[in-house]
Amino acid sequence: MTDELVIGGKKLTNRLFLGTGKFPSKKMITEALRRSGAQVVTVALRRIDFEAQEENVLNYIPKDCILMPNTSGARNAEEAVRIAEIARAAGCGNWVKIEVISDNKYLLPDNYETVKATEILVKKGFVVLPYMHPDLMVAKRLQEAGAAAVMPLGSPIGSNRGLKTKEMIRILIEEIDLPVIVDAGIGRPSQAAEAMEMGAAAVLVNTAIATADDPPAMAEAFSLAVQAGRKAFLAGPGRIKEFAEASSPLTGFLR
Amino acid sequence: MTDELVIGGKKLTNRLFLGTGKFPSKKMITEALRRSGAQVVTVALRRIDFEAQEENVLNYIPKDCILMPNTSGARNAEEAVRIAEIARAAGCGNWVKIEVISDNKYLLPDNYETVKATEILVKKGFVVLPYMHPDLMVAKRLQEAGAAAVMPLGSPIGSNRGLKTKEMIRILIEEIDLPVIVDAGIGRPSQAAEAMEMGAAAVLVNTAIATADDPPAMAEAFSLAVQAGRKAFLAGPGRIKEFAEASSPLTGFLR
């Protein structure tokens, strides 16, 4: 039996979602996607140039990837909705990752406006994946609003600081009936693995891959780590103990 | 170019070493080895029964695995040396993992006796891998004594507590010219990945795999995590930042 994640009717077998910003070259995006096997890719609409053929990031994304345009640049719900609609009209499909950010230093999401945008976009038929501050009460509102998943941050975007909100993400995973996809801040494959071991449904990684010395190799590393974490979650890890526990019988061999 | 770890003249491509204690059945050891692709296996000599065919753990270890008998049960250098010699005489090869433990609660290694045993066994032609408390000055002595690697503990054996000695392992990796193999305490694949990201040469896992609900699946999870961590180490991870850093240009799309 395959372990599948179903979002918006699509069956996913790869639980690493990729972002496309900050890569040293667009060709590397293609290579990172290939090496990681990622099936879902997020793109800021601002980076999609529908005229100039060469620069259009979409040309570097394989056709079988699911495009998840994000509303990066939106400072409120209204702007997020407009960006989502432009993306859909341009043929980018009906998935959308909502990002509403008005704080330029820590790039923290505005949960209020995110809930509003989610309510509107769900009604307009989008598959909505909101980027959010990991607040349980807000996750419940997003669930009610019809979100397809929630995407809590691990730490500020691009900081590579890891799962600093672990305690709250753990609670979301436990209490919410939607896939929890950790987005932002994951800086090392070990952190991606840990999120998956906790029961996250997927992780989205961008900066940690794009700014590595060798982005395609790092993409593969993250992909392996996500598989490792998922398999460990399913394999039922053992208990953590206070004391030691011998791997071998302690009655001596020589006695 | 293959990324190889060379120990005692053997070229290893898989950096997950497996322990064989605590498995619910011996058949599962074979399956865990197969699923993980591990090339080095440690066995307590006490569990090797050279008479009774059915119970002999060696029958469950594929011929192409490198056997690394351990001296579990030894309470001082002398006992460790005797166990190593018995193992070699019995045809288990010339690798030996030294374990000298007299503390029954936390099973912490005795660095003094471990250095002594290393000195003796190296002279007798063994490939010696000592399990140790991560003390830099002791690691230097083991290096001088001719150890093939050092195996510092992450936390007490079988505790699944993870890399509690991270700070000291980091220093060993930086200062010692031997492969550093983290042994004991690793409870989750994410922790194995983290050890590899720090530059560990390999990790040895036993309890976390053997006591999982599905040991072979967990063995595979660990194997993937070790590969992920190693690849990340080689791929040159990006810097950790205090503030956020936008993945996409912050100049708004709609403005």
Added chain:
Amino acid sequence: MTDELVIGGKKLTNRLFLGTGKFPSKKMITEALRRSGAQVVTVALRRIDFEAQEENVLNYIPKDCILMPNTSGARNAEEAVRIAEIARAAGCGNWVKIEVISDNKYLLPDNYETVKATEILVKKGFVVLPYMHPDLMVAKRLQEAGAAAVMPLGSPIGSNRGLKTKEMIRILIEEIDLPVIVDAGIGRPSQAAEAMEMGAAAVLVNTAIATADDPPAMAEAFSLAVQAGRKAFLAGPGRIKEFAEASSPLTGFLR
């Protein structure tokens, strides 16, 4: 020059706020207040019995303490406002700690309803201190609404889990122009000290004191820790370094 914290026109010199729930006896509240020197005390209105003299917790609170009734039990803004008004009408003063909670397992605050209640109660002339999820955008809204401080949680109420939201509290302290008072989850004096070292204006502690074996002694311990952390913050702590740095000159004595 005295280091004072000014809230609602009151000058405070003691930065440990105390909660009054869960104490083994009401007399111990008096003793804990005395030993800690706390100047601000929070009381759930539900525990104030205006009829039965003996049971009324207010009788156990010294007259010179500032009473901060909390709206514990409120599940939305409307209920919080009603509780605050009843408290004021009953002579409990015009401070109020807003607690709006509808999640019975983790007792996490509802930031939405908290902002609403804050807006209403500020207009009604209350000194409003809202208990909140440490979300920067919400803290900004509370600031705009006229809150006297923000009270982010460290971890779930009564869990003694400590500063699990440290990363987000650090950002609030840096970005918000209100006193940040860490409330909930602080389980050990060391954690209170750490919050103060980070620049928190005060901490509120209840469970960790009330459920200690010796609550008054623990109250004193917390009071000392809060002073320690505050003094350290003001004394300008030194830099954290990757390597060691000798306390004494390394040129040997005997050479």
Added chain:
Amino acid sequence: MTDELVIGGKKLTNRLFLGTGKFPSKKMITEALRRSGAQVVTVALRRIDFEAQEENVLNYIPKDCILMPNTSGARNAEEAVRIAEIARAAGCGNWVKIEVISDNKYLLPDNYETVKATEILVKKGFVVLPYMHPDLMVAKRLQEAGAAAVMPLGSPIGSNRGLKTKEMIRILIEEIDLPVIVDAGIGRPSQAAEAMEMGAAAVLVNTAIATADDPPAMAEAFSLAVQAGRKAFLAGPGRIKEFAEASSPLTGFLR
């Protein structure tokens, strides 16, 4: 009943030990001692100039402090013994903190040579407090050798990195019948408090105080934190819980 720590026959009520290196001026040492109330002070013999009156650090240490000369600069047991004897002959008393360090980057102690020096100095009638790597088996040897306490490092000297060896210190406290005094690496009062909460008998701090912007104020902060941690340890802290636990009854007020 006073809570006293008895070492070498001396009854101590203050559990903060102070180091005297790196202070911006010698006068500040006096002031830091006064503000902290420290009763035990360590001094590197190299900094004691028995000729030049003005520079002699001993002139800045109040007469009622217990002097604990340290063997900083010693690279092996022999050198440590010589330094200790010179100190005693010069009238510095019979306490000695053994420091044997040959690693110039991380300044990690050499446990082997430290055990040797301890054995010799105990026989010569010294009150011996060895600085050590927190290795349980070595602590047991130091105990057998007659050490008056063990002084495990929290992290490298002067690094301000805190209790990175917490797991191992916890085990020493549990298993060893000597006072455990955490020495080196403590960078913040909160970390000193945490060590005391774990059951450490005392902490020794130097760099974190001496390199603060205001060393005497920081000395006071540490002193308060140590008292806080000790009191908390004695007051019997409550249990850490996975879930929240209401401070007030959850049956609503208004219902």
